[in-house]
Amino acid sequence: MEQKFNVVGKRLPKVDAWERVSGKARYASDVYLPGMLYGKILRSPYPHARIINIDISKAKALPGVKAIITPKDTPTFRWHKDMPILTDVARFQGDDIAAVVAVDEERAAEAIELIKVEYEVLPFVLDPEEAMKPEAPKIHPEGNIIGGKPQVLKRGDIEKGFQEAEVILENTYRTSLLQHVTSEPRVCVAHWEGGRLTIWDSTQYTFGVQSGVAKALKLPMSKVRVICEFMGGGFGDKTTSERYNVLAAFLSMKTGRPVRIEFDRAENFLAAHHRYPTVWYLKYGAKKDGTLVAIYAKVIADMGGYAHFAGAGGNLETIKSVYRCPNLMAEGFSVYTNKPEGGFMRCVGHPQAQYPQEVHMDMLAERLGMDPVEFRLKNFARLEDGDQDRKFPFTSNGLEDCIKRGAELFRWQEKWRRPGSSPGPLKRGVGMAIHACRHGAMTEPSSGMVRVNADGTVNVLTGTSDIGGGQKRTMAIIAAEELGVPVDAVYVTAADTEVTTDTGGTTGSRQTMTGGTGVRLAAADAKRQILKIAAQELKTEPDKLEIKNSIVYPIGADKGIPLVDVLKKAPATIVGRGIGRVPKNKVIHSFAAHFVEVEVDVTTGQVRILRLVAAHDVGRAINLQSLENQIEGGAIQGMGFGLLEEQLFDGKTGLCLNPNVLDYKLMTIKDVPEIKPLIVESNDPYGPFGAKGVGEPPYSVPAPAIANAIYNATGVRFNKIPISVRAILEGLKTKKG
Amino acid sequence: MEQKFNVVGKRLPKVDAWERVSGKARYASDVYLPGMLYGKILRSPYPHARIINIDISKAKALPGVKAIITPKDTPTFRWHKDMPILTDVARFQGDDIAAVVAVDEERAAEAIELIKVEYEVLPFVLDPEEAMKPEAPKIHPEGNIIGGKPQVLKRGDIEKGFQEAEVILENTYRTSLLQHVTSEPRVCVAHWEGGRLTIWDSTQYTFGVQSGVAKALKLPMSKVRVICEFMGGGFGDKTTSERYNVLAAFLSMKTGRPVRIEFDRAENFLAAHHRYPTVWYLKYGAKKDGTLVAIYAKVIADMGGYAHFAGAGGNLETIKSVYRCPNLMAEGFSVYTNKPEGGFMRCVGHPQAQYPQEVHMDMLAERLGMDPVEFRLKNFARLEDGDQDRKFPFTSNGLEDCIKRGAELFRWQEKWRRPGSSPGPLKRGVGMAIHACRHGAMTEPSSGMVRVNADGTVNVLTGTSDIGGGQKRTMAIIAAEELGVPVDAVYVTAADTEVTTDTGGTTGSRQTMTGGTGVRLAAADAKRQILKIAAQELKTEPDKLEIKNSIVYPIGADKGIPLVDVLKKAPATIVGRGIGRVPKNKVIHSFAAHFVEVEVDVTTGQVRILRLVAAHDVGRAINLQSLENQIEGGAIQGMGFGLLEEQLFDGKTGLCLNPNVLDYKLMTIKDVPEIKPLIVESNDPYGPFGAKGVGEPPYSVPAPAIANAIYNATGVRFNKIPISVRAILEGLKTKKG
Incomplete structure (x- = not known):
């Protein structure tokens, strides 16, 4: 059966196309706050080295330097078990060793230069096959094979399979190390104020940054707000909280001032993901x-x-x-x-x-x-x-x-x-x-909220970060289609952890199905409430009604009552919420x-x-x-x-x-x-x-x-x-x- | 029966006490945006006058002046039937006649001086008893008695009452004209960008400003956002949208830049409410x-x-x-x-x-x-x-x-x-x-939303403006009491029309009962969802469970499961919503x-x-x-x-x-x-x-x-x-x- 759609399948520009092309869009890299400090990270110049000593005395004496932290000053939180926030063993060129905040970027960079680190340079290994050999330099104490053994998948009987085969082909292949090269390198501004942390981050997953930073710094999630209004490319490099988020937050808590950390291009090539x-x-x-x-x-x-x-x-x-x-x-x-x-x-x-x-x-x-x-x-x-x-x-x-x-x-x-x-x-x-x-595919959590205003226009609240792929427009179309309102009546608020709900990151090609399902169900929930009121007015059943172009009609009828009149009968603003579930089996x-x-x-x-x-x-x-x-x-x-x-x-x-x-x-x-x-x-x-x-x-x-x-x-x-x-x-x- | 409370009735400071006393709180009067223009209003120097002509030529020629508007340029929208946005008949000293925006306040003030207005000064009346007389100057065409007749209340038989009375006392009384004298005079910043209007206003009722401005400028409510993070006193002067909101918004739309309008003290005495x-x-x-x-x-x-x-x-x-x-x-x-x-x-x-x-x-x-x-x-x-x-x-x-x-x-x-x-x-x-x-008392709409985070902390989303009375703390207490979590686990987001729901203004002593009921019902709704999950875990009924200090207990038991563990079983973030109804009769x-x-x-x-x-x-x-x-x-x-x-x-x-x-x-x-x-x-x-x-x-x-x-x-x-x-x-x- 062919479905007919009002908005779905049309060709529409991004909702924020104008802001993006006019330079008005406020990316995390555009966030400058009064009294803001600038953070820089001291990175290892060696691919493998032990830090013997860090002398910060000269850097500390530099006017305008507000704080310097080294591994001993940072929270003991570790990412994925093996990564400290600042390290005393550098495991790659660019590994995070110390951080500085100062009143401007130049001062911060100068302070980094003034920190004297004494390294014990260690032998390194670049080739993964070499790294697996017993004689290879050990990068972590438990050895170079992560988890100590391979992950193995088995189906059927592989021996039997090859016995049955009439043609067998063997070959080896290699792929290389790439970087995402996002237009906007990693950047965040953290602001600790009144017992509460706000982070503007260039991220695909504000909720991931929120929970990671809250855990690392032992803060209640209700008091960590992460906002990403616009972001200049993620491609998987910005899928969760990272060291620089915690460093910026920690330094803001230490100094009582907003702190900005922005990677330059070389830092992104060395110390971002790959x-x-x-x-x-x-x-x-x-x-x-x-x-x-x-x-x-x-x-x-x-x-x-x-x-x-x-x-x-x-x-x-x-x-x-x-x-x-x-x-x-x-x-x-x-x-x-x-x-x-x-x-x-x-x-x-x-x-x-x-x-x-x-x-x-x-x-x-x-x-x-x-x-x-x-x-x-x-x-x-x-x-x-x-x-x-x-x-x-x-x-x-x-x-x-x-x-x-x-x-x-x-x-x-x-x-x-x-x-x-x-x-x-x-x-x-x-x-x-x-x-x-x-x-x-769809994943959990899948969620969304929809608010129908008194004038029949709609606000969508979704955890979905619009990372440039037009996710806001997608959510607007889904809400408009479900609610039977013009797509321009819909405004989408996205990826602000304080006011939206977690619907996973904009990663894994997830959001059309995952965030979209949350929004569609939320819109359907709002529609149910609207049709219930309309049914009382029209003395009929809700399931005999539909909304088209902001008018509530008995299905098939050509006369209906304007949505805005139905909403006048609602005791309060209509809020729809949706939670999607992944199908089983x-x-x-x-x-x-x-x-x-x-x-x-x-x-x-x-x-x-x-x-x-x-x-x-x-x-x-x-x-x-x-x-x-x-x-x-x-x-x-x-x-x-x-x-x-x-x-x-x-x-x-x-x-x-x-x-x-x-x-x-x-x-x-x-x-x-x-x-x-x-x-x-x-x-x-x-x-x-x-x-x-x-x-x-x-x-x-x-x-x-x-x-x-x-x-x-x-x-x-x-x-x-x-x-x-x-x-x-x-x-x-x-x-x- | 005496109720026992965990948080209700305690003596707690405002949630934002620190921000308020440290000067960190961002009031509308603290909002300065890049490229912002400054608006000033030309006000009538006479209590009653007809405007014959307005010559803006000299003002327009002043460098830095970006726009000048007079009654003929403004939307035809009227407040309460008789008040235009800019008027060509001044009805009180301070009535709004024209507006200017310029690159700084001084230039705007100078431009106001350079506008030449030709007035026909009209006879005026100050005393209300005089104003009721037929010979009084007519302030509006339909006469000086609003609605043309008195409002009358009657109960029982007043004649009979006085006949029964053994003592009768008559007297006359007078009260005077007062101003609210808020610490923060009227102020707003309006920013039209990407087809969308954001207003930071010192207001008791963000939703009132939103709907008023949307109506006046014929904008969809979904694309008008009004924010009041902190406000420096309302006392009834800031209960809804006013001329200056529309002027700032209109001038921002006209110039494409943020526009700020701030009353000085004299303006507040003359042209605010009384x-x-x-x-x-x-x-x-x-x-x-x-x-x-x-x-x-x-x-x-x-x-x-x-x-x-x-x-x-x-x-x-x-x-x-x-x-x-x-x-x-x-x-x-x-x-x-x-x-x-x-x-x-x-x-x-x-x-x-x-x-x-x-x-x-x-x-x-x-x-x-x-x-x-x-x-x-x-x-x-x-x-x-x-x-x-x-x-x-x-x-x-x-x-x-x-x-x-x-x-x-x-x-x-x-x-x-x-x-x-x-x-x-x-x-x-x-x-x-x-x-x-x-x-x-309680009024409608009464609404609220509550979000329970994965770590068991709580975000409250309420339309209630905290106008300095500690309303955020009140909402935090209500949510904490209902949900059985510590009050410090709760963060309250208030009065941002984009992400909260209308629960009336912080006027009429309304919000403890009205916003509070919305929040309490929302928290109860969230609790219901939590207890439903917990009941499955504990193989019991939800109504046999309670939450105390973030632990879910079978009622009366001394062992329970931590809220945070229950939340792990939830398919998505738990969102509670509440709509309160006013009792009938x-x-x-x-x-x-x-x-x-x-x-x-x-x-x-x-x-x-x-x-x-x-x-x-x-x-x-x-x-x-x-x-x-x-x-x-x-x-x-x-x-x-x-x-x-x-x-x-x-x-x-x-x-x-x-x-x-x-x-x-x-x-x-x-x-x-x-x-x-x-x-x-x-x-x-x-x-x-x-x-x-x-x-x-x-x-x-x-x-x-x-x-x-x-x-x-x-x-x-x-x-x-x-x-x-x-x-x-x-x-x-x-x-x-």
Whole structure:
């Protein structure tokens, strides 16, 4: 049955587009308070060193310096067990050792210079495979394998699977260390006043910052307020409370004045989070007809100096979901090295897995003599597959449509040619990759509030941070659709912990489904109250009424009473609240298939991406504008993952060679090809109006599609990304040689 | 049955005491925004004049002037039918004619000077009795009696009442024109940005400002946010949206920059609201045994140039409530004059009525040869009296206790002496007065929200403005008591229209009962949700559980589960909401009796108040500290009403002679006697934990009690307040003569 919508599916600008483009938007980095102090962090110049002594006497004597703290002065709270707020053992270049506040930034920077730290430089290890060896320098006392052993997934009988297999393919792959490079680096202002802390933070998750800071400083949550009005990019780097939040808060409590801590670009490259590098060994087995019968994967995830999370587990999630396969075994080691801290980056770790798996599948298709599309259509996980271990179906699955409609739009049949058959020197090739992941799904808590004003206009109160993805507009559309009011009557207040409710972070592509469900249920709750009053007025039952364009009608009638008149009968402002629940024994996933054409200049090694078709199952398009923007933005960033982005480290010193946006290469608008988003609406029964999220999936798919297209163009396989100009030239040389 | 409370009834400081005394509190007058412009209003120098022409050319040419508006440029919206936003007929000295915004205050003031207005000066009228005459200058086209006729109240048969009466007493009384003289004059900052208006206003009712400005400027309420974090005194002057709010908003929309408008002290004296003067004729009849049988009252309320409301109706409310009397007639004329606009001031108009009635009752007691206390105890309105016209009882009534316990504490029997019998020149005397009024009662909307955080701490979201009376602390106590958590775990967010719900203004002594009921019901709603989860855990019924000190116990048990553990089982943050309803066919009133001793220096005319016992039926003391502060503050202001405060006007020019705090006399701390608050707890069944409000009642009672005490000391009656030094000396002279 086709649903008809008033607002859902339209193409609307962001609610705050004007503020964003006019410079009026107040980002955390725009918060300047009277009497504010400026904080700076003293960071380790070594990748691994013990701090023997810290002499702050000269720094303290500098006029304008208001406080200096070292490890002994800070709360004993630790993040993820192994990370102190300030450390006396530096585990990566940039590790936090001391902090200063002063009346201006220059003074604070000067004070940092004046602090004399005596270091015992320790041997370091950069390579995760090296770090696993017994003789490697120990970064934490319990050894370099986080948790002491691998995470293991098993399904069916992997031995039997490989026995049944008629074709078996093994290969190794590597992905690199990337930074999010948000327009706005990490920044917060903390203000302790009247026994209460207010933090303006550039964060994807105000409630995460609130609870983390409250715990670290032993404060009641009711007296910690975290606000993020606007934020300049997160991509997973700003998903929860971090050391700098606690430092700013602690220093504000110590000095009684507002304290600002803002990372510069180099600090963000060294001491913020990173897409952690991975090393893969894959061994897949298939029957001659193309049926996958065995998947074995091993990953080593290089988490850097601290265990923000066990990243290998994040990598393996997607390996087990994309394809139907009865026998699977996957092992993941999360390993400490003396590199920057690994974390989330546009997904917990699926892109690092999607690249090797989809290249591997491409190779396997070739080995089987099958078309890559045909091979995927044979093996992709169906609606009923879902969680193949626990036998839970998906709630919706548009993957087949993504593959078929994407291939058609791309004209795959016509475009595909035998690998390496393109004439030079500008060789063209096409490639594709598919995607499935739990991101875009609903999680708990899912909540929202809606207030209907006396004039029939609506305020939405949601914990959802709008991190630039247009989440406020999405929530406004959902509330307007549910309540039957014009979308411009809705104003959305977001991500202020004092006045909204926790609905998870704007992470994991979560908010359309999670925050959106909270808002939709809250709007439905408000509507119920309104219709109850209207039913008394109209002497009918509430379920025989509907609201359209701010008028309450008996269903199907063409005369009704204005909403504003119904509201006059309400004893007080109508407040709706909603709490969404995750369905049990079912799995919500989002799906995608990308198709790309590239041109490789074999004389220069330059790769030009010519066009990309990005087919995504989003359940339902709430706002076409922001949906397409998300797909485009994610795909562009994913192209950088495949071709350009990599933080490089010097093997002799362990220091980062390119902590700046000149030497760290990013996609620019000149590199961006024509991108065609293709929207597949599988109408998820648990999403608001059928919607699922789409924040992360577009990132995962371009890199393997591009790698496959480069192979299709050149006949050369690249087993590491980014596939740089140097890698191309070397690869072509090797092939010739 | 005695209730036991954990927090209710304790003596706690204001939650924001530190911020208030340290200067950290951000009042509307502390709001300075980047790029802000300063607005000034051109005010009429005449009490009555027609504007013939306005020449803005010179003002416009002044560098730094960003906009000038005159009556023709403003929205056509009118307040209470007769008041335009800018006027082309000035109806009082200070009437708003034009407005300017400039880059600083000095430039704005200079621009005001440069605007040339051509006036046709019109004849004016200052005296309300004169204004009622046919030949008086017409201030509005429909004549000077607002509504064209008096408001009339009738009960029983007034003719028959006077026929039955054995003693009849007639007299006339006058009260004067007062200003609230708030520490913080009227001030707001309006900021139009991204299609949305934010106003920081010094207001008692953010929602009133929101709806008024939204209506005036035809904006959706969802896009008008009004915030009042702290405010420096309201007393009824800041109860709703005013011209300056709309002017600031309109000028911000016009210029695209934040606009600040702040009244100076003289502007507040001229163009803010006022306690409107009244003229009374009273005729009361009683039987010889002291039984009141007839009340006739006539009042002329002088509302000034615009009809903010029909003030005579406000005056008459209390006349009919305080005493049980079967026959009553009251007539009230609300009249325009060319004086400043009358409005609410610590009550709608009861103090102006309480003074004549209680002096009249004192005289009648003397005529009957009865003790004034005995006479009141004979006639005061009992629990069953309530609305004597509609035969609705009071919900609670502690008036008898107020009179009896107050008299006892004061040692009335011992102190009272025959009028005029005190030896000179320092004559001592005692007086008393009683009070009953609908203020302190509950009204609709009554609403609130409560959020219980994951750590068991609580955020209260209430529309209640904390105007300095400690309302935030009151709400925190109510939430803490209901939820069984420590009061320090509660943080109260108040009076931000975006994130709270309308629960009426902090006017009419409303918020303890009205906002408090909303918060209590919201907390109860949250508690219900918590106990439901706990009951599942403890395998019992929710109603067999209670929360004490953040632990959920089976009722009576000494072992329970921590609230924080119960909350872990909640699917999302617990949000409670509450809507209170006013009881039907019942009347909620607050009651008081004051007893005062004065010393009159018959050589200088100086009156010294020696001590005051202020007995108040508050239903239940929520916070003893703020309760006693309210009683003391109200009583002190009420003493000024009786002895000092009066705006004076020159009969020849119609201009105010003392629009400043040097010439307008206020009580100072040196004038304040020992005040003994006596708390009577009648435990109102509809109040939160039995509480009623107390904001206004303490103001009404001192003036008549003092007037009666002065009579008791000197033997001279004064029929007009304030009873100034000059009045005392003249009165004593007349008596001797």
